[in-house]
Amino acid sequence: MFAALLLAATTVSAGAIGCGGHHIGARNLGMGNPHAKREYDPKALDVTAQCTSYNYPPVADILTQFPTNWAPATILPSDTAAQQLFSQLNQTLGQKVGNVQVKVGTQGDFSGYQYDNAADPDCWWTKTRCTEPKDTTIPADIWRLPEPNTWGFGFDDGPNCSHNALYNFMAEKKQQATMFFIGSNVMNWPLQALRAKQDGHELCIHTWSHSAMTTLTNEGAFAELYYTREAIKAVTGVTPKCWRPPYGDVDNRIRVIAGFLNLTNVLWSDDTFDWMEGTNNVTSETVVANYQKVFDQAKAGNYSTYGAIVLNHEINNKTMQHMIDQYPNIEANFKYIVPIASAMNWTTPYAEANETYPDFNQYTSGQREGGPVASGEGNSPGSTMTGSAAASASSADTSKKSSSTRNSAAGIFVLAGVAAAMLL
Numbered sequence: 001m002f003a004a005l006l007l008a009a010t011t012v013s014a015g016a017i018g019c020g021g022h023h024i025g026a027r028n029l030g031m032g033n034p035h036a037k038r039e040y041d042p043k044a045l046d047v048t049a050q051c052t053s054y055n056y057p058p059v060a061d062i063l064t065q066f067p068t069n070w071a072p073a074t075i076l077p078s079d080t081a082a083q084q085l086f087s088q089l090n091q092t093l094g095q096k097v098g099n100v101q102v103k104v105g106t107q108g109d110f111s112g113y114q115y116d117n118a119a120d121p122d123c124w125w126t127k128t129r130c131t132e133p134k135d136t137t138i139p140a141d142i143w144r145l146p147e148p149n150t151w152g153f154g155f156d157d158g159p160n161c162s163h164n165a166l167y168n169f170m171a172e173k174k175q176q177a178t179m180f181f182i183g184s185n186v187m188n189w190p191l192q193a194l195r196a197k198q199d200g201h202e203l204c205i206h207t208w209s210h211s212a213m214t215t216l217t218n219e220g221a222f223a224e225l226y227y228t229r230e231a232i233k234a235v236t237g238v239t240p241k242c243w244r245p246p247y248g249d250v251d252n253r254i255r256v257i258a259g260f261l262n263l264t265n266v267l268w269s270d271d272t273f274d275w276m277e278g279t280n281n282v283t284s285e286t287v288v289a290n291y292q293k294v295f296d297q298a299k300a301g302n303y304s305t306y307g308a309i310v311l312n313h314e315i316n317n318k319t320m321q322h323m324i325d326q327y328p329n330i331e332a333n334f335k336y337i338v339p340i341a342s343a344m345n346w347t348t349p350y351a352e353a354n355e356t357y358p359d360f361n362q363y364t365s366g367q368r369e370g371g372p373v374a375s376g377e378g379n380s381p382g383s384t385m386t387g388s389a390a391a392s393a394s395s396a397d398t399s400k401k402s403s404s405t406r407n408s409a410a411g412i413f414v415l416a417g418v419a420a421a422m423l424l
């Protein structure tokens, strides 16, 4: 069975990988008024109780200022602030990336789209795993960590309504994570999002509707990021400076749009494909084996000069439970388990300069609160420190090729093949 899938994978270069956003969207289509009731118990463990919608006035009051949940975002006609910001971006976008085409594909699967992979003019990760644009004025992506023997700990696609067991577990372990939140989920489950901030997790953006960003117009891509940023700010009080594209789907056009919003792109080095469990014969054992592959990398010394950023999801009970089950194995195979901000020394990770985060030394010596940071001295995503950290991360390896070599480990492509097969 796997041989056939492997064959399929080699003909479908870079099929859909990353996140299972299509599942999320489908699950949410039937969601009615998300703010009908007023109940929330941060200690509840029962899924039905946790996922019963509630009324939260701070969000109910601003719903009309946001796009429709789970629909691809556009700038609202009434939103002059967003329009002004976009037209400012729009003035330079044409000359900078005007030659980058809007891509055509479905849910991260671009197998039918013609693109010159060898020349890779757009540094399009989906096709080539490119993370460093040739035009050095366009920000490079982060896909692994400058700190060796380190597991970059984070979750995509949250907040999931039923995340209390996972969050309680992390609180008990004094473990903080980087949460790549979907704007529509934040609006549906604001108190779950707030808990993440209150528990000390780092908040990043994972778009409004989990669309493949390179398929969107400039305005659409801007709106996906802008409104998620606004939603997180409205609910938690902070403005993230980091993001992750659904399916990893990013090219230079999208990098410039995100960069304008001061967002640093954080991709990954290893993928657990946890979201695929239950689809196309992907079993719990397959996901466990995918975790084991990351441990094997560490055992082989492959993380002795830099650290891993591992992709897994806060999407449902299975993905969250896998992380809880695997946590002792992560501890056994990696010296440090840290959120991205700490691994990168982003001591001021948000636009709000008074919001601080522990740097790597602080975090690994047990400190869970940020600071002290002298005024104006914190490091942010996109700051000089990030630049040097990113540079040292890439100099730790000889070429970009090694990333695709690692990603093309047979098991990983077997799964990419499953995803592609499913979507075709």
Ligand SMILES: *[C@@H]1O[C@H](CO)[C@@H](O)[C@H](O)[C@H]1NC(C)=O
Pocket (backbone or CB within 6 Å): 086, 087, 090, 091, 094
């Ligand atoms: C964006 O710029 C293009 C030209 O590059 C122009 O045609 C378009 O009207 C502009 N859109 C906005 C919203 O400013």
Ligand SMILES: *[C@@H]1O[C@H](CO)[C@@H](O)[C@H](O)[C@H]1NC(C)=O
Pocket (backbone or CB within 6 Å): 085, 260, 261, 262
């Ligand atoms: C980006 O950050 C700079 C420096 O802090 C700030 O002046 C600018 O307003 C920010 N841009 C956006 C779109 O938030």
Ligand SMILES: *[C@@H]1O[C@H](CO)[C@@H](O)[C@H](O)[C@H]1NC(C)=O
Pocket (backbone or CB within 6 Å): 280, 281, 421
């Ligand atoms: C799942 O497994 C069954 C039995 O081996 C097989 O018939 C079927 O084609 C598989 N489905 C996919 C999508 O691989």
Ligand SMILES: *[C@@H]1O[C@H](CO)[C@@H](O)[C@H](O)[C@H]1NC(C)=O
Pocket (backbone or CB within 6 Å): 293, 296, 297, 300, 302, 402, 405, 406
């Ligand atoms: C470690 O990295 C090398 C070089 O990229 C690779 O060939 C090898 O398969 C990796 N080891 C494991 C256990 O993944």
Ligand SMILES: *[C@@H]1O[C@H](CO)[C@@H](O)[C@H](O)[C@H]1NC(C)=O
Pocket (backbone or CB within 6 Å): 024, 027, 028, 047, 160, 161, 162, 315, 316, 317, 318
């Ligand atoms: C959140 O997780 C629960 C439990 O697995 C699941 O039933 C629900 O569909 C998930 N919600 C979303 C939006 O994915």
Ligand SMILES: *[C@@H]1O[C@H](CO)[C@@H](O)[C@H](O)[C@H]1NC(C)=O
Pocket (backbone or CB within 6 Å): 162, 163, 165, 166, 317, 318, 320, 321, 324
């Ligand atoms: C998953 O569901 C089981 C059964 O309801 C429950 O015991 C477990 O705590 C849940 N795990 C998570 C992470 O929510």
Ligand SMILES: *[C@@H]1O[C@H](CO)[C@@H](O)[C@H](O)[C@H]1NC(C)=O
Pocket (backbone or CB within 6 Å): 237, 352, 354, 355, 356
């Ligand atoms: C930062 O400043 C804002 C606005 O004054 C305030 O609401 C917030 O609580 C402050 N955060 C911290 C961590 O002090």
Ligand SMILES: *[C@@H]1O[C@H](CO)[C@@H](O)[C@H](O)[C@H]1NC(C)=O
Pocket (backbone or CB within 6 Å): 146, 147, 343, 344, 345, 359, 360, 361, 385, 389
């Ligand atoms: C983070 O800061 C510490 C000093 O506090 C330094 O030793 C380490 O190299 C820095 N890491 C990065 C990635 O800049």
Ligand SMILES: [Zn+2]
Pocket (backbone or CB within 6 Å): 018, 019, 020, 021, 156, 157, 206, 210, 246, 247
């Ligand atoms: Zn995702």
